[in-house]
Amino acid sequence: MLGIKGKDLSVFILVAVLALLAPFLLNPFPVDSAMAQFNAGYPDLMQRFVIFGIFAIGFNILFGLTGYLSFGHAAFLGVGSYAAIWMMKLVSLNIVPGIIMAIVFAGLFSVLVGYISLRRSGIYFSILTLAFAQMSYALAYSVLTPITGGETGLQIKPGDTPLLSNVAEGEIGRANFFGLEMSDSSVITLGGWEFTMNVGYYVCAVVMIAAFYLAIRIFRSPFGMMLRAVKSNQQRMNYTGLNSKPYTLAAFVISGMYAGLAGGLMVAMDTQVGPERMFWTASGEVVLMTILGGAGTLIGPVLGAGFIKYMENIVSKINSTVLHEWFAFLPDGMEDFLVTIFYPFVGKGWHLTLGLMFMAVVIFLPGGLVQGGQKIAAMFRGKKAAEKDGKTANQQTPAE
Amino acid sequence: MGILEVKNVNKRFGGLQALGDVNLSVAENTVHAIIGPNGAGKSTLLNCLVGKLIPDTGSVMFAGQSVLGRKPYEINQMGISRVFQTPEIFGDLSVMENMMIPLLAKRDGSFRMHAIESLEDERELRAEAEKMLDEVNMLDKQDMHSASMSRGDKRRLEMAMCLIQRPKLLLLDEPTAGMARADTNNTIDLLKEIKEKRDITMCIIEHDMHVVFSLADRITVLAQGTPLVEDTPENIKGHPKVKEAYLGEAA
Ligand SMILES: Nc1ncnc2c1ncn2[C@@H]1O[C@H](COP(=O)(O)OP(=O)(O)OP(=O)(O)O)[C@@H](O)[C@H]1O
Numbered sequence: 060m061l062g063i064k065g066k067d068l069s070v071f072i073l074v075a076v077l078a079l080l081a082p083f084l085l086n087p088f089p090v091d092s093a094m095a096q097f098n099a100g101y102p103d104l105m106q107r108f109v110i111f112g113i114f115a116i117g118f119n120i121l122f123g124l125t126g127y128l129s130f131g132h133a134a135f136l137g138v139g140s141y142a143a144i145w146m147m148k149l150v151s152l153n154i155v156p157g158i159i160m161a162i163v164f165a166g167l168f169s170v171l172v173g174y175i176s177l178r179r180s181g182i183y184f185s186i187l188t189l190a191f192a193q194m195s196y197a198l199a200y201s202v203l204t205p206i207t208g209g210e211t212g213l214q215i216k217p218g219d220t221p222l223l224s225n226v227a228e229g230e231i232g233r234a235n236f237f238g239l240e241m242s243d244s245s246v247i248t249l250g251g252w253e254f255t256m257n258v259g260y261y262v263c264a265v266v267m268i269a270a271f272y273l274a275i276r277i278f279r280s281p282f283g284m285m286l287r288a289v290k291s292n293q294q295r296m297n298y299t300g301l302n303s304k305p306y307t308l309a310a311f312v313i314s315g316m317y318a319g320l321a322g323g324l325m326v327a328m329d330t331q332v333g334p335e336r337m338f339w340t341a342s343g344e345v346v347l348m349t350i351l352g353g354a355g356t357l358i359g360p361v362l363g364a365g366f367i368k369y370m371e372n373i374v375s376k377i378n379s380t381v382l383h384e385w386f387a388f389l390p391d392g393m394e395d396f397l398v399t400i401f402y403p404f405v406g407k408g409w410h411l412t413l414g415l416m417f418m419a420v421v422i423f424l425p426g427g428l429v430q431g432g433q434k435i436a437a438m439f440r441g442k443k444a445a446e447k448d449g450k451t452a453n454q455q456t457p458a459e
Numbered sequence: 460m461g462i463l464e465v466k467n468v469n470k471r472f473g474g475l476q477a478l479g480d481v482n483l484s485v486a487e488n489t490v491h492a493i494i495g496p497n498g499a500g501k502s503t504l505l506n507c508l509v510g511k512l513i514p515d516t517g518s519v520m521f522a523g524q525s526v527l528g529r530k531p532y533e534i535n536q537m538g539i540s541r542v543f544q545t546p547e548i549f550g551d552l553s554v555m556e557n558m559m560i561p562l563l564a565k566r567d568g569s570f571r572m573h574a575i576e577s578l579e580d581e582r583e584l585r586a587e588a589e590k591m592l593d594e595v596n597m598l599d600k601q602d603m604h605s606a607s608m609s610r611g612d613k614r615r616l617e618m619a620m621c622l623i624q625r626p627k628l629l630l631l632d633e634p635t636a637g638m639a640r641a642d643t644n645n646t647i648d649l650l651k652e653i654k655e656k657r658d659i660t661m662c663i664i665e666h667d668m669h670v671v672f673s674l675a676d677r678i679t680v681l682a683q684g685t686p687l688v689e690d691t692p693e694n695i696k697g698h699p700k701v702k703e704a705y706l707g708e709a710a
């Protein structure tokens with residue numbers, strides 16, 4: 060179906076279903092229950108899940124396939140965002156032109172950055188991309204202020220009257236998709252549960268599913284094969300009669316365009332942008348997402364993005380009061396003791412938890428969360444097979 | 460005029476004269492062996508032929524065109540393939556994928572990137588790869604992870620990867636090093652068979668005299684970067700200079 064089959068098709072369907080049902084799946088706890096704070100099914104966060112998912116899927120096309128580790132992909136996210144906001148300010152509040160321009164501009168910028176950075180490989184490549192991104196950040200902050208709004212960034216203001224959209228005098232234009240406003244939501248209440256269906260989220264989710272589908276096709280194409288070959292043995296590739304430069308540049312630009320798409324969607328969801336979007340920590344975050352989930356695997360980056368964004372938004376909200384509530388059933392001494400132990404890992408300490416998890420994954424599961432999942436699956440399968448007939452004809456599946 | 464003409468090639472690494480005034484002419488459709496003790500400059504010479512190194516002076520002509528100044532991939536496109544001293548294969552990939560890559564590289568070049576088509580649909584290429592794998596007796600290993608194979612298998616895979624591109628000149632750097640006797644004999648048979656089936660010139664570096672004398676039409680003896688003699692295997696066998704420089708060591 061759709062030109063993909065077997066395992067790839069199952070992975071694709073899984074991701075599509077998860078994305079489409081996210082408002083329900085992420086809100087498993089009734090609104091007034093103590094666990095409600097673990098609900099992640101609110102539009103803002105769900106949008107971030109899928110947007111960063113797109114960012115990471117694109118990053119994985121470069122890093123997962125060719126092994127070139129870019130430390131500057133946030134620059135493309137930023138360029139995409141600026142392009143999108145200008146389209147919305149000047150041309151149309153419909154998000155489509157904005158997103159298209161975000162992809163185009165990020166693509167053009169990545170041609171430039173890629174062409175120069177790909178002259179080197181390994182750590183030098185990473186440093187070059189990092190230098191470009193930091194330069195973009197610094198420029199956006201200072202000399203490019205007329206275009207980027209400098210420190211305050213850009214947002215849609217009451218005075219903005221895009222050519223193709225009718226905005227009443229003094230009104231602040233709102234992003235829409237052919238009239239459907241991104242912020243429109245309808246809340247479904249079922250017993251104690253509440254599920255928010257948000258237009259913006261579904262736009263992002265559909266785009267993400269499409270982006271994921273395209274990534275699968277690229278992974279399974281002859282082009283993807285050549286990129287893997289470049290990663291596996293550059294020496295052999297050189298003597299195989301193929302100039303690998305155009306291939307790696309194409310991969311770089313494609314992943315830059317994915318980043319631009321993510322940047323455009325960010326603006327479509329929340330019509331503002333500032334230079335901090337291009338800061339090096341933002342570039343580092345997508346690296347973490349990809350590696351944590353499993354670089355080079357299809358679903359890994361999506362998992363990694365969801366995981367990190369969940370931690371950032373949910374674990375960070377647990378404070379000492381919440382901890383005390385959790386352990387209230389214990390004797391006072393024990394309660395305080397446990398709270399003291401857990402406290403550094405939650406709230407503002409979520410970075411610590413993430414850092415430890417990241418280290419554990421890199422050390423014990425170099426293939427990321429995907430490898431973890433495979434190991435668990437293999438364990439169960441192994442047990443079942445052993446119970447059945449004692450055969451150990453268990454085939455190890457490659458990390459895809 | 461041979462298909463490969465090397466003239467007055469010099470190469471220095473700092474103070475070391477790795478190649479000194481090398482002249483070599485390889486006739487089309489022959490097997491030309493280059494022998495010589497360790498460090499004689501054999502691999503360095505091959506490196507100069509495939510664009511990995513650029514000689515300090517001299518010229519290298521292949522089929523009437525100079526290879527100097529061309530990138531390795533361009534030289535490959537001219538029809539030269541190389542099997543390395545330590546096997547260079549795509550270790551992360553399966554044997555079949557290893558075979559598909561040179562085919563795709565030859566078909567697509569650098570500017571026809573098939574990014575959306577499925578690799579599965581490349582049935583013709585797959586059939587071609589299977590045929591080649593069958594020829595080197597590796598068809599049963601096509602789904603194996605290539606890094607996990609034995610050294611002999613890796614070498615044969617690399618040979619198959621080179622051959623499937625139908626090169627005019629195949630350079631082999633110690634193709635049987637590290638192989639067991641039986642594997643070595645298989646390799647000899649394989650190379651003979653390939654030689655019979657197609658128009659191909661081979662340039663082979665080898666320490667194993669059994670291999671050299673079974674395959675070579677002509678032999679060049681290299682010592683300390685300079686060719687000592689070039690002759691037929693029969694004449695080389697009894698050559699006093701060769702005995703002194705090379706065979707004497709082994710005997
Ligand atoms: N890239 C290099 N830089 C410096 N010296 C080199 C380099 N490549 C080779 N050499 C030196 O040049 C000389 C010839 O080396 P080469 O590898 O060509 O020998 P060889 O005949 O292939 O030997 P072997 O039989 O051991 O493979 C050696 O002394 C080697 O140390």
Ligand SMILES: [Mg+2]
Pocket residue numbers: 501502503544632
């Ligand atoms: Mg050598």
